Amino acid sequence: MIETLTALILAGGRSSRMGYDKATIMLDGMSLLDRAIDLAHQAGATSITILGRPDHPLGVADNIQYGGPARAISAWASGLQKPTQALVIPIDMPLLTPEILSLLIKEDSGGYFEGHYLPFTAHVHPGTAPDAQRIQDLLRIFGVRKLTLEGTLLDKFTNINDPQALKKLLALQTRE
Known part of the structure; x- marks a missing residue:
């Protein structure tokens, strides 16, 4: 039985399209890295x-x-x-919510949303050391289930990869 939920926050990229470290981007007074850590805690991560x-x-x-x-x-x-349940969270999706992640966490075989390889959950066992180069390959190796995403939640998957995407997100937040 898997009892631990380990959040893996993906924060090691070059941020070449952004031009500077995405983890340090401030949004509502928090860096994207701190937001991801907070989200992991809210989702119930034990580590x-x-x-x-x-x-x-x-x-x-x-x-x-x-x-x-x-x-x-x-x-x-x-x-x-x-054995560990892994919750994989990208650093550059600041609109994800604990509610969205809970839909993935409660999937027995792990889950990801159709059209979005990240975030995902997977049940990972010792001895599983895939040499995958793509997230899609990991999802297949780990036996993760594809879930359908409600249309109203699609905006929560906004990815902040470049200055234009960040500017657009900040403009949307100012309107709210």
């Missing part, structure tokens, strides 16, 4: 690991710097000592 952040107290270095999220998750999985 949090920040992939690609060896300088953070909760962080670990990527085994291949800038090798991508799938490789970082694979490296994490290779060190597991007991």
